[in-house]
Amino acid sequence: MSSIGLILFYVVLIAGMWFLLMRPQKKEQKRVQAMLADMAIGDTALTTSGFYGVIIDITDDDVIVEFGNNKNCRIPMQKSAIAQIEKPGAE
Template identity: 35%
Template sequence: MFMYSAADAQQAGGLFGGNSMWVMILIYAAVIAGIYFFLIRPNSKKKKEEAQMRNSLEIGDEITTIGGIMGRVVAIKDDEDAIIIETGSDRVKIKFKKWCISTVDTVKEGSQTAAAEKKGFSFFKKKKEDDTKE
């Protein structure tokens, strides 16, 4: 007859309990990694892109604020981290903080879409000139 002593039972429990502890640590590590890659990392990327967009503002850009106000940038005050926009045909000027800019609607000159728009515009312009010659 084979008998277990208390020391044998404790040693066996420690071995199996130790393995399950490592499995639990791996599961927690996988959950934390998943949260980082699916929630935290995309958010920080989006914030960096928004900060870059706000820092690359130039005078003459068309913007939309988070409140829905649309206007053209007429001044940039870096010391106050603010911009002044002009809205509407009555030329009302409003001062905003840079963080309230939602989108920049002006197409930059060096971008691919600007080049495509210029090509399309010149195509229509040429066609219109051809129509007037006839």
């Protein structure tokens, strides 16, 4: 009986670790994917380095963000360098 109890303990421990570690990570990945799929030209983007800019072009691989007077930056979509998207006029 003690070996069955030990195996059951490990199963519960592994399930608990998955619930605490893997589930929030997958939830965050889904949030980021939905945010990137919903962005459009004219939205304000906050990069992971802390810069705000306006999205001026979106391609399949890149997002071009304007940070000032003709200061543009090409950001790869796969690297998740965009932390937050704000729609114009949204408060």
